[in-house]
Amino acid sequence: MIAAPERSEVAPTRTRRIAVSSWRIMRKHPTGAVGLVILILILLFILSAGILTPHRYDRTLSGKAAPMMSRGFDDELLVLGGDELGRDILTRLQHAGRTSFVIGLAAPLLGVTLGTIIGIVSAYRGGIVDLLVQRVVDVLISLPGLVLAMAVTLALGFSVWGVIVALSLNVVGGSSRVVRSHALTQSQLEYVQAARALGASDLRIIFRHLLPNSMAVSLVLFTVGVGAAITAEAGLSFLGLGVQPPTPSWGNMLTFAQQYFRFGAHIAIIPGLTIAIVVFAINLVGDSLRDILDPHLRGRG
Amino acid sequence: MRDYIIRRVLLLVPNLFILATLTFFLARVLPGDVALGLVAEDGSVINQEAVQVIRDRLGLNDPMPVQYARWMLQLLQGDLGKSDVSDISVVKVVAETAEVTFLLAILSVIIGAVMAIPFGILSAMMRGRWPDQVIRTFSAVFLALPNFWLGILLLLALVTWFSWSPPIFQETFLDAPVEQLQRLILPSIAIGTSFAAVATRLTRSTMLEVLNQDYIRTARAKGLFPNRVIVRHALPNAVLPVITLSALLFAGLLNGAVVLERIFALPGMGVEIVTATSERDFQLLQGLVLVLGAFVMVWMLLIDLLYVALDKRIQLE
Numbered sequence: 088m089i090a091a092p093e094r095s096e097v098a099p100t101r102t103r104r105i106a107v108s109s110w111r112i113m114r115k116h117p118t119g120a121v122g123l124v125i126l127i128l129i130l131l132f133i134l135s136a137g138i139l140t141p142h143r144y145d146r147t148l149s150g151k152a153a154p155m156m157s158r159g160f161d162d163e164l165l166v167l168g169g170d171e172l173g174r175d176i177l178t179r180l181q182h183a184g185r186t187s188f189v190i191g192l193a194a195p196l197l198g199v200t201l202g203t204i205i206g207i208v209s210a211y212r213g214g215i216v217d218l219l220v221q222r223v224v225d226v227l228i229s230l231p232g233l234v235l236a237m238a239v240t241l242a243l244g245f246s247v248w249g250v251i252v253a254l255s256l257n258v259v260g261g262s263s264r265v266v267r268s269h270a271l272t273q274s275q276l277e278y279v280q281a282a283r284a285l286g287a288s289d290l291r292i293i294f295r296h297l298l299p300n301s302m303a304v305s306l307v308l309f310t311v312g313v314g315a316a317i318t319a320e321a322g323l324s325f326l327g328l329g330v331q332p333p334t335p336s337w338g339n340m341l342t343f344a345q346q347y348f349r350f351g352a353h354i355a356i357i358p359g360l361t362i363a364i365v366v367f368a369i370n371l372v373g374d375s376l377r378d379i380l381d382p383h384l385r386g387r388g
Numbered sequence: 389m390r391d392y393i394i395r396r397v398l399l400l401v402p403n404l405f406i407l408a409t410l411t412f413f414l415a416r417v418l419p420g421d422v423a424l425g426l427v428a429e430d431g432s433v434i435n436q437e438a439v440q441v442i443r444d445r446l447g448l449n450d451p452m453p454v455q456y457a458r459w460m461l462q463l464l465q466g467d468l469g470k471s472d473v474s475d476i477s478v479v480k481v482v483a484e485t486a487e488v489t490f491l492l493a494i495l496s497v498i499i500g501a502v503m504a505i506p507f508g509i510l511s512a513m514m515r516g517r518w519p520d521q522v523i524r525t526f527s528a529v530f531l532a533l534p535n536f537w538l539g540i541l542l543l544l545a546l547v548t549w550f551s552w553s554p555p556i557f558q559e560t561f562l563d564a565p566v567e568q569l570q571r572l573i574l575p576s577i578a579i580g581t582s583f584a585a586v587a588t589r590l591t592r593s594t595m596l597e598v599l600n601q602d603y604i605r606t607a608r609a610k611g612l613f614p615n616r617v618i619v620r621h622a623l624p625n626a627v628l629p630v631i632t633l634s635a636l637l638f639a640g641l642l643n644g645a646v647v648l649e650r651i652f653a654l655p656g657m658g659v660e661i662v663t664a665t666s667e668r669d670f671q672l673l674q675g676l677v678l679v680l681g682a683f684v685m686v687w688m689l690l691i692d693l694l695y696v697a698l699d700k701r702i703q704l705e
Contacts, residue, residue: 229684231642242417359537367532
């Protein structure tokens with residue numbers, strides 16, 4: 088048994104060790120560190136919704152497409168101006184960020200998890216299972232994701248969850264293919280054969296050996312998926328088939344941008360630029376993560 | 389090699405079957421049907437009798453398995469059916485809209501490759517020096533830009549500075565190639581740059597890999613001109629993965645096409661799919677999605693075969 092005082096001695100050294108090693112990783116991958124800092128800043132920005140600005144995201148404060156740093160009807164300051172309905176863009180950006188981030192994280196999480204399980208089982212079972220599963224994957228890969236997502240959001244309703252499920256389907260095909268090819272090489276290795284020789288069950292081999300060894304690949308796929316999901320949500324919303332107003336998302340802030348940009352270009356520029364910055368930061372983190380976790384994947388995709 | 393081709397072509401059969409099944413259910417999961425929309429257009433009160441008449445005519449009252457069987461039988465006869473809304477044959481709609489969509493996708497690949505391959509090579513040869521840094525930064529930035537947003541910005545710039553707006557006309561590439569290209573060039577640039585961003589990175593990394601190999605060292609040691617080594621020996625092997633990438637990303641390119649057609653008011657398959665979805669025109673939707681999916685499958689197969697034919701390093705079992 089470890090006595091209580093001893094534990095308190097261990098704790099700081101452990102935190103220190105983690106701090107030192109993460110510092111070292113960041114020194115070695117400065118671009119990833121920059122990406123991480125940008126992401127943290129954006130998260131703080133989103134989480135301060137309701138604190139940073141005194142406005143509501145769904146109230147008209149000014150005329151159509153009020154320019155940046157202008158004053159609204161009651162002399163409120165609109166730092167980033169007003170949108171096509173005169174709502175404060177800065178406030179909307181924060182609230183929309185919540186929606187976009189939830190979708191951006193949940194959709195690839197769901198999709199990559201499903202894809203990983205399908206990929207591993209398909210590779211491990213082989214034979215007829217693999218053949219059939221891969222045919223379905225073939226079809227999923229060859230359909231334009233937006234088309235698939237359009238039908239699914241319409242079927243599930245335009246809720247955040249509907250969009251999440253719809254966008255996760257886009258990820259399943261591709262990620263299961265990648266994980267499958269990784270798992271195929273893994274299941275040929277001696278340690279899997281040794282486990283099987285020792286009488287380990289299929290489930291045990293899959294969950295204790297193949298799944299943990301695919302984690303690096305899945306994590307990289309997930310990171311790439313986050314940026315893709317945020318962009319895809321924007322595309323879906325742009326077509327009017329994503330998260331519906333009054334719930335704002337970065338994508339549906341752009342829905343009417345095209346009709347109204349003659350009144351003020353900032354309506355079109357600001358939400359798009361935000362998406363671009365976030366995806367850029369995620370890509371930086373993803374690239375570094377890929378270098379750290381899996382050198383074999385370097386430079387792909 | 390022959391066995392491989394036969395195997396891959398045979399696999400198309402189950403793939404197309406699954407695709408056809410999926411498109412059928414993709415349409416059926418949509419809430420409501422075409423009858424409600426057609427009747428609601430006529431009057432504000434929905435006439436239940438009229439709804440039933442339309443459903444009977446289109447066979448939407450039949451049990452699901454019957455509808456499915458009818459769809460499959462129809463396909464086996466090579467018939468995509470008629471649009472539920474307009475009664476025009478689906479094949480005709482596809483023929484009219486496919487040109488824009490596929491030209492857009494192909495043009496994007498060309499624009500992307502033309503940008504990506506030279507920049508990727510330059511980046512690899514100048515590894516670590518400033519041109520490399522600049523190219524890598526730009527590709528990272530363009531990778532992050534949503535292509536439809538880039539499309540909106542391009543349009544915005546042209547509208548404000550040149551008061552230009554996308555021309556609306558209905559002519560085919562063969563009738564008016566120049567006008568068609570003019571109309572497609574901007575959306576293609578928007579899609580092409582994001583493709584170029586991925587392809588530049590890929591070209592750079594494969595080029596670096598190739599440049600480290602023995603046969604390049606041998607070629608250099610023989611005293612060949614450095615440019616000749618790059619063009620004749622390294623380039624062919626470095627470009628191959630870009631070809632595969634274009635196949636893998638083709639479905640993604642079509643995604644971009646769907647949205648950009650809308651922005652630039654182009655009469656393509658994407659716009660047609662969105663309309664068919666919102667009108668619940670099941671036959672048209674199924675037909676369009678099937679054609680798109682089948683095209684991507686065949687395209688991917690062709691690229692795979694091309695790859696095997698070109699890359700002597702691939703040994704087939």
